[in-house]
Amino acid sequence: MSLTRPPLRQSTDTPQSAGRRSRTIRTTLLAYGFMLPFLALLMLYHTWPVIFGTYLAFTKYNIISPPEFVGLDNFRELIKDQQFWSGVVNSLKYLLVVPFIQLLSIGVAMLVNRPLKGISFFRTAYYVPVVTSFAVVGLIWTWMYQQSGPVNFVLMHLGLMQRDSSLLNNPGSALYAVMFVTLWKGIGYYMVLYLAGLQSIGRELEEAAVIDGATRWQVFVNITLPGLRPTILVCSLMSTISAVKVFEEIFVMTQGGPVGSTYTALFFNYAKAFQDFRYGYAAAAGIVVAVISLVFGLINFKMTRGGRVDG
């Protein structure tokens, strides 16, 4: 958010007529009146969850009886909870998506940045998976991954697969199969952002470099990439955080299976709350996930900035 503010007029006047003061009061009331419906809903559904969720993490709660304060018990139990940690490990494995999705999106953005005929058709086509619900996309890929389905057909014909068995039913490959769907759905989204980044660089620099005899590769490394730096920073941060918090695709495609191989940290959080009705324990898991995603977000931030103070 650019934080430009309307200039605050310095009040140099002495406490003047009551008229001015009553006008200020009226303006204030009006202003809050304008904001009231929005703020009321914001408090109820955004602020309150942060406060109450934090409190719940230190309680035992099943909705029926009132929350019972248990101190750090939930966190002690979490540390020993095998299922939770395997979920965290899977969420961290999911970070594998980040570099692939960024590199592919940059590549695709550069491709669709050319002034070719019909290029807007391709841009639109790549964006179709983005605007489709994970409910639909998850189902479509679940079918695509079925035994003797299209995915296996392609893999067998390329000689990448010997035995015709569904990738989603195999504990060794299920998580990666879901990752591919995340990648497939996300490319168009980041493509649009990188396209905006590319168009803000401008062609003059690149053209000047080409005239000076720079190769395409030199132009890419020395002009395009530095110009994209701020975009790369934002995009990889977003995809890192959403990788650690992966949930919807798991919910639709595997429900954590087969044999718990696609259990992720947030799926654990969901299952504890809505399958076992342990709301306090789930809230504690949520806090740990939030901290983990924050840490990885910071690591990512440091890495993409490369210690530089721009972007």
Place this chain on the structure above:
Amino acid sequence: MTTSPKTDPTTSPQAAQLRAQRRRRTRLHNFAAYTVLTVIALVMLYPFYWTLITSLEPTGNIYEAKLLPSGVSLKNYAAVLSGTTVPFLRMVLNSVVICTVGVIASVTFAALAAYPLAKMRFPGRDLIFYAILALVVLPNEAGLIVNYITTIKLGLLEQRGPVWDTITQYAAIVLPSVASIIGLFLIRQAYMGVPIELIEAARIDGAKELTIWRRIMLPLSMPTIAAFAILEFVALWNSFLWARILPLDPQMLPLSAGLLELSGTFATNSRATMAGAVLVIIPILIVFASLQRYFMKGIEGAVKG
């Protein structure tokens, strides 16, 4: 890629040769680019196409890779639409109601709240602004859990009578997504661009703030408001998790959530679910294709901000 051989460009025959060479190279480049673009487009679109043609087949080997359907019939569509277990047409209505009410409410509330934040001076303005900003950054992992508890405690899912229940269940689904922080920031940004002189002049003429908002702010920020409305519509149409978690009457489910219900009911007949999936995608594709420019503008604005 090698650069063209060093020649003296003042001599014309060589220059012509060079030009021809460059034309050839451009053509080759374009051909390569189109090939890659087409391959990616196939990867992106084939799953949708495959689902469409499979949903049109009456029988046969359901999951196999294919380029054309083995037969065409609307049998599966009939199965979905006349489904008694999951009332598909009712879910279409639910989605339409939820999206319409949700979009109107979130646009109105954000557009109202953004006005004082952009164009009024009052104590606490900056505090409120930064508090809202902080909410974006604060982790909200327990959001689903607490909102679920809130919804139960508010009694939105209690049974009191058919009409009342319908309204409260719609409210339960829509309310958590109405206050959109992104919407507030987008619209506030647009308001910032409205010249203050216009507003001051209207105030001197004795116009009420609500009139100024309706007659000046809204019309001048229409492109942004439209972009946000489209984003919000797509988000609402696609959201399914919240509605799946709430213990709703199956009659009340919106489409995206209902589709998952459908895949459970038609576990043995995926073709019917595929037909359902096609029906869920079509409206979004129409909205997206016809309003694409606004949509992209909204996305870029939301991230850039």
